[in-house]
Amino acid sequence: MAERDRLAERFQELRPRLRAVAYRMLGSTSEADDVVQEAWIRLSRADAAGIDNLEAWLVTATGRVALNMLRSRATRREEPLDGYLPDPIVDRADAIDPEHEALLADSVGLALLVVLDTLSPAERLAYVLHDMFSVPFDEIGAILERSPDAARQLASRARRRIRGVEATTAADAAAQQEVVGAFLAAARHGEFDALVAVLDPDIVIREDTGSGTLFEMRGAENVARRAAFFSQLGLDTRPALVNGAAGWVARLDGELYAVAALTVRDDRIREMDILRDPARLAALDVTIFDSPI
The missing domain is CATH 3.10.450.50 (Nuclear Transport Factor 2; Chain: A,)
Known part of the structure; x- marks a missing residue:
């Protein structure tokens, strides 16, 4: 199998996880798909041979693209925080669609996404990547061009804002x-x-x-x-x-x-x-x- 084919196959395996990252960052399923597609474009242009951990690289790339989209959204004043509900993931009362399971891991209820929308883009990135996807603070700091300690403080602030939003099993x-x-x-x-x-x-x-x-x-x-x-x-x-x-x-x-x-x-x-x-x-x-x- 050609190297690019192997890379594409591995990317498809990771797509549900990357889409979950983007959905938590943006609260939009369509924008999450756009972010994942952009992550693939960035990967196709990169030197894959020099990537030690492809999954970590892609999660970071997805977070970076989503962060840029959040910042752009705020600059254009689109979807004001007081006038927008995140996209819902809808299932029958008796079962969750297998395709939705990755998006809904960690019980990402609509109430949590509503609170996430009140965070700054940097706070949201720090919380989502660290608390939901276990990305180290040094990598998060690199994305934000801040120190690991500053990234840790951002996640801590986000955590305080989110406190009280209970997960639903x-x-x-x-x-x-x-x-x-x-x-x-x-x-x-x-x-x-x-x-x-x-x-x-x-x-x-x-x-x-x-x-x-x-x-x-x-x-x-x-x-x-x-x-x-x-x-x-x-x-x-x-x-x-x-x-x-x-x-x-x-x-x-x-x-x-x-x-x-x-x-x-x-x-x-x-x-x-x-x-x-x-x-x-x-x-x-x-x-x-x-x-x-």
Whole structure:
């Protein structure tokens, strides 16, 4: 086998891991694919014979490309942090697609990605590469053109910001589906009291409609009233796993209307992140819900 063919084969083996790095950095599946493609271009132009550890080289290259994209995004003021939800990874409530497993390793829930979006590009890189992919701080410092100690401090600052965002295990998600089912049943029939009973008193919902500003609402009674109102639309709503955690998908007249990721604690819904941007929803493949659940 020619050397380039061997290199291409090894790259394909590592592609899921590289895509996972880029997705955590950017919160966008399409941009993650662009970053991975750019990493391949850089590898094809490099002297592969001089690379001692190909996986480490590619993870670093992917992080560097994603960092540049984050910085460019901030410069152009695209996707403001207060008006954008990351791309959701949607699965049926009873199983995660094998292709999604690498993206969702370490329980990268939508709530965590929302917090990651509040970090500076440098903080996000330091946290993602070190805490999620075990890249040494000297290598992270080299990417950022800072010392290893400075990179360590960036990761520490990011860690403090992320503290409190709890990972959701598969077992947790399975147990939480009962809560989701109760919410959907109450919402479907517009049962106000039943909705309030399953919502945390201090629940917060964040909704991305594509307008550039997140709609936010707090309080169980407010959220219950909103859910009861939407019950009048005749939505086909089903439980789902969204980034490995409890959630739901809703269709209206056969078209995807919304995807929501939930944070459930003590058998009540504490947070709900809802994507309702028609353009981004159109790019999601939810044909897995065409068959009965």
